[in-house]
Amino acid sequence: MKHEKIIAKLFFLSAFLSCLITFSIIGFLLIPGLPLFWEGHLFAILTTPWAPDDNQFGIYPMVAGSIAISLLTIMFAFPLSLGCAALISLEDKNKSGIFVRKIVEMMTGVPTVIYGFVGIFLLVPLMRDFFNAGSGMCILTAALMLTLLVSPTMILLFCDSFAQVPKSYGDAIMAMGGTQTQKFLYITLPNSKSGIITGITLALGRVMGDTLIVLMIAGNAVQVPGSPLDSVRALTSHIALVFAADYSSPEFKAIFACGIFLYIFSSILAVITNFTRNR
């Protein structure tokens, strides 16, 4: 009994500590960032361009860049992941499914810098020659590489949620003469909705938060993208690039706004994930 109490307290302590760290991070971001709120600059920062030489420190191009990259990545990764997950979970003993699963599991462990490297030396020249516009460092290239990064996580999450659908449901539809496709479309898919939403939100969070791939292959140009072939800078890359600036400069203060935006965004995603899981 005594042991249990000690252990309970230990667990409480660790939970408390992790909460504390989370809150102190938001505090750390808000305190230097607060002047931006007071002076009503936050909205201006989110909607104006970045031109340090002209005293403009808006992060709108970066916000637009991050959103463009994330949405395009999910557009690629979602159908791909859904298809892979379907192949893996379709039948009980299909060899190709097992093979794909093994590869996918292996891919979850590849460090992002490897993807960045492969991207810059293989994909970027390919995109440059194929589209014959721009330098090949663009939203599309980054999104393709990020698709490789997030798909494994999405696939495994989808597989897990497919596996949670009771087998008897599927058996029932098969007994009525349904096909594998019908079973997947009308039984498996509707019953794993929350798992799918969780997968998408987690992937979105990961794409938004990724720094290295976008820094290496998105081109980092400060402009609001007009096409998927434009070079853009993501919020995370912006922080990495401006970080070297003087601490007291307005450039440096502006990257706190980037931090706050990223934090708010990931918090919203976390809430959505929690919400769908609890249902």
Place this chain on the structure above:
Amino acid sequence: MKTKKKFIVCVSAIILTLSINSFAGSMDMFNNEKGAIRIAGGTAHIPVMKEAAARIMTQNPDIHISIAGGGSGAGIKQAGEGLVDIGNSGRKATKKEITRFNLKMFKWAVDGVGIVVNPANRVRTLSQVQVAAIFRGDITNWQKVGGYNKRINLYTRDNASGTRAVFWKKALKKGKIAANANFVVSNGAMKAAVSQDPYAIGYVSVGHIDSSIAAVAFNGIQPVLANVQSGRYPIARGLYSNTKGRPTGLVKKFIDYLFTEEGQKIVTQKGFVPVKYF
């Protein structure tokens, strides 16, 4: 006649021993030294830093020297905050930075910033007006400056870069850089990007120019060591190592080493202009 010969032999022997002594001397100061030096900042400095560090560390295994990039801004900031022992910068620290961090600057080389294109590009000379127009985004096709009918891909560095600072001031005359320019994070990354992209234009420290990229003459003047040295090539700047307060101990010895004959020889070897002549 004989005496003259003897005299020459004598003198050359003396010079030889002296020079051997001075060589041994530059390494001697590290004898029985131990410890670590952390270096970060300017990426133009890295080839010299690496070579100096390699020589010191092979002779003295107890000394460990770590070298990181980050750009001139990061170098000054990190040295000022005591995160590193030596912060390199490709520009002078501003007065504000010097007073706030109590920085001591050591200029051990002069470096040019060369405009570079891919070797497949046939453009080998550009005027200041053309360079400014290209980077402003007014000229977007290589044909307009004597190249093939291909678009121009701009590559630039982030604001923390000292290479960018001198290029912006002396080549662009503080003109605008087009919004669609790609940003790379170091001299090395610039070289990699330009050598990969046949339609690229960028700028690197002269010490980084090799056969993988092609240098472009600026107003007809080649960005080569001799022209930087004579002052004919205008896009030039000092390479600085900064410390917080007066350097002491091992850090001081490392900086002193850069100013020895051997140190300055490394500077020349890596394509920079030395500040001391022996």
